Structures are given as structure tokens and as C-alpha cells.
Amino acid sequence: MRSPSYFEKKLLFFFLCILSGILTLAIKTYENNLVHENTTWWVEHTKEALYRSTHLSNDVKDMESGVRAYVITGDSTFLAPFLNGQQLLFDQIDHLKTLTTDNNIQQARIKYLQSLVSEKINAAQHSIDLRNTYGFSLAQAFIKEGGGSYRxxxxDSLINRIEDEEENLLAVRKQADAKSSYYFTIFYFALIAVLVAIITVxxxxxxxxxxxxxxxxxxxxxxxDxxxxxxxxTSSVIYVKDxxxxxxxxxxxxxxxxxxxSWEAIGKTALELLPEAYAHQQTLNDNRVIREGILIEVEEELEINGQWNHFYSIKFPIQNQKGITYAVGGISTNITEVISKQQLEKQREIAATTIEAQERERNHLGRELHDNVNQLLTYSKLCLEVAETNAELRESFLEKCKTTIVNVITEIRNLSHTLTSPSFEGERFTESIADLAQDIRSSSSIKTQVRFSSEDELNGLPDKVKLTLYRIIQEQLNNILKYARANTITIELIQQKKDIKLLIADDGVGFDALSKAKGIGFRNIQSRTEFLFGTMQITTALNQGCTLLVKIPEKGYATA
Structure with a gap:
């Protein structure tokens, strides 16, 4: 590869050639001093232009006079200058334009003059037409009102300016001819001195x-370097792409x-060097940066040695001074360890919530056994004691004892159903949810509505997902029964595209979401939702009811 100074040496050689040519041109100019002859030619050229302009002015006046004479007399012989001189006028203008091709100002004036002459001819023709059609009066009125006279x-004014310009040029060229001979010799030697100085500098x-x-x-x-x-x-992965x-x-x-x-990566694309899935992911993000011209922050995943690694990537456009993107820069930081710690912390939180929920269930079970089952059994014991000691009341108290024992059995069965996981074989999942709603309708005056998108699809979900959704519904229904004082409950379980949406709404008293949404019930629902990579949203306000929306993505139930 040639060194950078090679170009400068070559450039120097060409500049020397140019300077030599300038010196040669100066000598040849001195030897072939034709400035005088050239100036003389231009002087004659200017005189010709003056003659043409004067002749043009006279022709226009002759044409106008002839038209006016015709309007007054009606004698068509006066129209000879108009009829025969139109083409001559334009020939004169074209000739004048040719003579002044070196002068842009004169060219503009002559162009304007040509348009004025055309308008003048049109006005004259209009006067003739009026005279022929309507007679002398209208034609005379048209001429008096303007009829082309202002043109x-x-x-005349424009031709005068053209002539003034040519006369000025004539004076300048004569003066230049006089001075050129005097200054030429001085200029020649000065040019030689300047060229020598320029070469030196x-x-x-x-x-x-x-x-x-x-x-x-x-x-x-x-x-x-x-x-x-x-x-x-730096610990981050840094790269730049075109x-x-x-x-x-x-x-x-x-x-x-x-x-x-380095040698095998430079000039190659991600699809040529990186794993296919990661390369496609990178390319999509890079194209977005190029297309929108903005900085983006994304998370990218890459499988390395059989383990998935997570990268937090910042991608940004690299632009020139005009703001045009010509490359994409990327800084990717491996956050796998951070995510692992977050997942571990989340698991600990789930475990703590689970333990807390278990303790709550135990306390609930203890209260039910103590406050309900134990009281019923105590009552049964008293009935048996009365039956043993009082023969007259024995039959009635034994009957009461049987009824109480049946109630105890029912209470224990209800507690058992609450604590054990239901079976969701076949269509039992949607039926179990419908049973929850029916239990509320049977035990209270609350109107409970249940809507499913497709029972076949919902019943076909993995058991772990069905149990999680069932427990969320069960938990929220318990919250509503305890606190909401609602008249209507709506349960919707819908599978949209690849996501599952669960909505539970009531028209109860609502609550302050900031202060009460972190209770154990909602924490338990949130933990179950996050276990399936889902999201939970609570919409509520005082006296505005409450709406719980849970969304489970495909990732949540596909890996369950």
C-alpha cells in the first residue's frame, strides 16, 4: 500500500506542471500581443449594435405611424410598413441579440424588447380590426385610451437603455485599448515575479x-489505539456495523x-458469523435504528454452551455532520447474573407468599373447626346427654343430634373441598369455575355471570395453568364476598390469539388501590400470575367497584 505522502508528491508534480504552463502562457501572450486587434473588433461590433438599435426604433415608429394613418383615413396603403415590417422587426431584434451575446444584461433587455414589440404588433392589429369591424370611432377611442402608445x-426607453449600454461599452473598450499597451509590459514582469513567489511559497x-x-x-x-x-x-460487548x-x-x-x-470478522454480517436466531434478532433491532434514526434499548437472548444468556443492548445511529446515518453502534451488557438474582429473589418472594397463604389457610381451618365444627359437636354432645337422662325428650334430642352431625359432616366436606386441589379431567375445568359461580348464587343474592371464549381450548390447557387460574378466581371471589358488598360479579376467561385473559369484575364498594392492593390476597394472586410470566392489573376506586385483569402469555402456559 502506498504511503499517504505519495499522493502529495504526485500533487506537487502536477502543480509544477501547471505553473510551468502559466509561465509559458505568459511568454506566448507577450510574443503574440493581439489585444489591440481584438479591442478594435469589439469597437466595430459595438457600433454595429448601435446602428441596429437605432434602425429598430425607427421601424417601430414607422409601423405605428402607418397604423394610425390607416385608422384615420381608412387607406390600406398606409399599412405597408406594418404588414411588411413585422418580420423585419424581429430579424433586427435577432441580429441585435446575436451582437450582444456576451452581455447578459443586454440579452435580458432585448428579450423584454422582443415581448414589447410583440405586444405592440398585437395592439396595432387590434386597432386595425376595430377600424375594419366597428369603424373609425372605436378604433380612435382605443388609440386614445392607450392602444399601444405606452408600449x-x-x-423607446428600452432601446435608449440598450444604446446607452453599447455607447458605454464603446467608450470602455476604446479606453481599454489605450491602456492595454501601457500596462502589458508592467503586467508581464509582475506576473513573472508573482509566479516565482507563488512557487516558493x-x-x-x-x-x-x-x-x-x-x-x-x-x-x-x-x-x-x-x-x-x-x-x-470494558466488560461490555461493543461493535459497529455499516x-x-x-x-x-x-x-x-x-x-x-x-x-x-479480527481478520475473519471485519466486513462480514451477523448472519455470517453469529448463531442464526441471535443474528436475526440483532438485524431486526439494527434495521429499526437505521429506519427511525433513534437510540433504542432492548433485551437480547443468546444460547452459549447450552445456556441462555441475557444481554441488555443499547443501539444507536452513528451520523455525519449532516445528520445522515451511516453506521450503527451497539453496546451489549451480559445481565444473565442479574436476572438470575432477580428470579431467585422472586422465587423467595413466592415462597414467602405461599407460606403466608398456608398459614392463613391453617388459621382459617382452625377458626372453622373451633367456631363452627367444634360448636356443632359440643351441641351434639349436650343433646346426647339430655337424651340419656330424659326419656321423654330422648327421641327429639336424638333427632337434633343427627341433624347436627349431618351439618358437621357438610362443614368438614366443604373444608376438604377448599383445601384439596380439584380434578380438571375432561371438561371439569370450566365446570369447576361454573360451580364456583353457582355456589355464590345459591348462598347469596349476588348475580354471578361466567363467560368462556372456547371451552375446548380452555379445558385443553396444562393442569398447572388451570389450577393457577382456578385458585386466582377462588381467591378473588373470596375477596369480593368478604369486602365488596357487590350485587353483580362477572367472570370472563378468554383465550385471545396466543394469550389467556382472565377478568373478574364486581360492582361493589371498591377501595383505594394504593393502600389495599398489597394485601395478602392480591399478593397471592400476583405471585401465581408471575409464576406463569403473566401480568396483573387492578382497576378500582371508592364506590366504583373493582376489576381484576390477569394476562398469561403463551410463554407462561407453553412451558408449564
């Missing part, structure tokens, strides 16, 4: 430029992560 004034400047260029290259190389050192010693997705820069962490060498 004649404009034409050029060599000095070029020498300094070469020296500065070497210093700048050294400084740039040091800055590049410093930047590469900083990039290589608009075609080809890598143009990356650090050691990138090479180590994918076991690449």
Missing part, C-alpha cells in the same frame, strides 16, 4: 503540510464471546 414609450507550505500530516497521523494512530484500548478493556450490516469495529469481548479473529 411605444417603453420600447507553495514549496514551503507543502513542506510544512507534509510535516504536519505526519504529526497528525501519529496523533490519530495514538488516539485510535487509546480508544481501542478503552473499548477492549448500513449493510457488516462489522467495521468490535472489541475483544466480542471476539472472545463468539471465538472470532
Amino acid at each position: 411605444t414609450k417603453h420600447i 507553495f514549496f514551503i507550505a507543502l513542506w510544512k503540510n507534509l510535516k504536519a500530516r505526519k504529526l497528525a497521523e501519529t496523533s490519530l494512530r495514538q488516539s485510535r 487509546l480508544l481501542q484500548s478503552i473499548v477492549d478493556n 448500513l449493510r450490516g457488516r462489522f467495521t469495529l468490535f472489541n475483544n469481548q466480542f471476539k472472545n464471546l463468539f471465538n472470532l479473529d
Whole structure:
């Protein structure tokens, strides 16, 4: 590869050739002094232009006079200058335009003059038409009202300006001819001196430029090495791609992560170097940065040695001074360990919530046994004691004892159903939810509505997902029965595309979501939801009822 100074040496050679040509041109100009002859030709040329302009002015006036004479007398012989002189006028203008091609101002004036002459001819023709059609009066009125006379004034004024310009040019060219001979000799020697000085300065400047260029290259190389050192010693993966997705820069962490060498990665795309799924993911994000021209923050996943790694990636456009994106930069930080810690903390939270829920169930069971079952059994014991000691009341108290024991059996069965997991074989899942609603309708005046999207799809969900949804519904219904004082409850379980949506709404007293949404019941629902990678949303306000919305993505039930 040629060194950068090669171009400068070559450039110097061409500049020397140009300077030599300038010197040769100066000598040839001195030897072939034709300035005088050229100036003389231009003087004659200017005189010709003056003659043409004067002739044009006279022709326009002759044409106008002839038309007016015809309007007054009706004698068509006066129209000869108009009929025969139109083409002559335009020929004169074209000739004048040719004579002044070197003068843009004159060209503009002549163009304007041509349009005025055309308008003048049209006005004259209109006067003739009025005379022929309507007689002398209308034609005379048209002429008196203007009828083209103002255009004649404009034409005269414009021709005068053209003539003034040509006369000024004539004076200038004569003066230039007189001065050229005097100044030529002085200019010649001055030019030689200036060229020598320019060559001397050029060599000095070029020498300094070469020296500065070497210093700048050294400084740039040091800055590049410093930047590469900083990039290589960061823990993040850093890379730059052009608009075609080809890598143009990356650090050691990138090479180590994918076991690449610099020479084999530069100029290649992600699809050529990286795992296919990760490469497609990267390409989509890079294209978004290029398309929208904005910085984005995304999470990307990559399988390395059989284990999934999570990367927090910042991707940004690299733009020139005009704001045009020409590359994409990326900084990816491995956050797998952070996510693992978060998941561990979440598992601990779920475990704590589960223990707390278990303790609550135990307390509930204890209260039910003590306050209900125990009281019923005590009452049964008293009835038996009365039956043993009082023969007259024996039959009635034995009957009461039987009824109480039946109630005890019912209470124990209800407690058992609450504590044990229901069976969801066949269509039992949707039936079990419907049973919960029916139990509420049977035991209270609350209107309970249940809607399913497709029972076949819902009954086909994994058992773990069905149990989680069932427990969430059970938990929320208990909350409503205890606190809401609602008249209506609506339960919707819908599978939309690949997501599952559970909605439980009531028209009860509602509550302050900020203060009460963190109770054990809602914490238990949230833990169950997050276990399936879902989200929970509570919408409520005082006296506005409450709506619980739980969404479970495909990821939550596909891996269950």
C-alpha cells in the first residue's frame, strides 16, 4: 500500500506542471500581443449594435405611424410598413441579440424588447380590426385610451437603455485599448515575479503540510489505539456495523464471546458469523435504528454452551455532520447474573407468599373447626346427654343430634373441598369455575355471570395453568364476598390469539388501590400470575367497584 505522502508528491508534480504552463502562457501572450486587434473588433461590433438599435426604433415608429394613418383615413396603403415590417422587426431584434451575446444584461433587455414589440404588433392589429369591424370611432377611442402608445414609450426607453449600454461599452473598450499597451509590459514582469513567489511559497507550505500530516497521523494512530484500548478493556460487548450490516469495529469481548479473529470478522454480517436466531434478532433491532434514526434499548437472548444468556443492548445511529446515518453502534451488557438474582429473589418472594397463604389457610381451618365444627359437636354432645337422662325428650334430642352431625359432616366436606386441589379431567375445568359461580348464587343474592371464549381450548390447557387460574378466581371471589358488598360479579376467561385473559369484575364498594392492593390476597394472586410470566392489573376506586385483569402469555402456559 502506498504511503499517504505519495499522493502529495504526485500533487506537487502536477502543480509544477501547471505553473510551468502559466509561465509559458505568459511568454506566448507577450510574443503574440493581439489585444489591440481584438479591442478594435469589439469597437466595430459595438457600433454595429448601435446602428441596429437605432434602425429598430425607427421601424417601430414607422409601423405605428402607418397604423394610425390607416385608422384615420381608412387607406390600406398606409399599412405597408406594418404588414411588411413585422418580420423585419424581429430579424433586427435577432441580429441585435446575436451582437450582444456576451452581455447578459443586454440579452435580458432585448428579450423584454422582443415581448414589447410583440405586444405592440398585437395592439396595432387590434386597432386595425376595430377600424375594419366597428369603424373609425372605436378604433380612435382605443388609440386614445392607450392602444399601444405606452408600449411605444417603453420600447423607446428600452432601446435608449440598450444604446446607452453599447455607447458605454464603446467608450470602455476604446479606453481599454489605450491602456492595454501601457500596462502589458508592467503586467508581464509582475506576473513573472508573482509566479516565482507563488512557487516558493507553495514549496514551503507543502513542506510544512507534509510535516504536519505526519504529526497528525501519529496523533490519530495514538488516539485510535487509546480508544481501542478503552473499548477492549470494558466488560461490555461493543461493535459497529455499516448500513449493510457488516462489522467495521468490535472489541475483544466480542471476539472472545463468539471465538472470532479480527481478520475473519471485519466486513462480514451477523448472519455470517453469529448463531442464526441471535443474528436475526440483532438485524431486526439494527434495521429499526437505521429506519427511525433513534437510540433504542432492548433485551437480547443468546444460547452459549447450552445456556441462555441475557444481554441488555443499547443501539444507536452513528451520523455525519449532516445528520445522515451511516453506521450503527451497539453496546451489549451480559445481565444473565442479574436476572438470575432477580428470579431467585422472586422465587423467595413466592415462597414467602405461599407460606403466608398456608398459614392463613391453617388459621382459617382452625377458626372453622373451633367456631363452627367444634360448636356443632359440643351441641351434639349436650343433646346426647339430655337424651340419656330424659326419656321423654330422648327421641327429639336424638333427632337434633343427627341433624347436627349431618351439618358437621357438610362443614368438614366443604373444608376438604377448599383445601384439596380439584380434578380438571375432561371438561371439569370450566365446570369447576361454573360451580364456583353457582355456589355464590345459591348462598347469596349476588348475580354471578361466567363467560368462556372456547371451552375446548380452555379445558385443553396444562393442569398447572388451570389450577393457577382456578385458585386466582377462588381467591378473588373470596375477596369480593368478604369486602365488596357487590350485587353483580362477572367472570370472563378468554383465550385471545396466543394469550389467556382472565377478568373478574364486581360492582361493589371498591377501595383505594394504593393502600389495599398489597394485601395478602392480591399478593397471592400476583405471585401465581408471575409464576406463569403473566401480568396483573387492578382497576378500582371508592364506590366504583373493582376489576381484576390477569394476562398469561403463551410463554407462561407453553412451558408449564
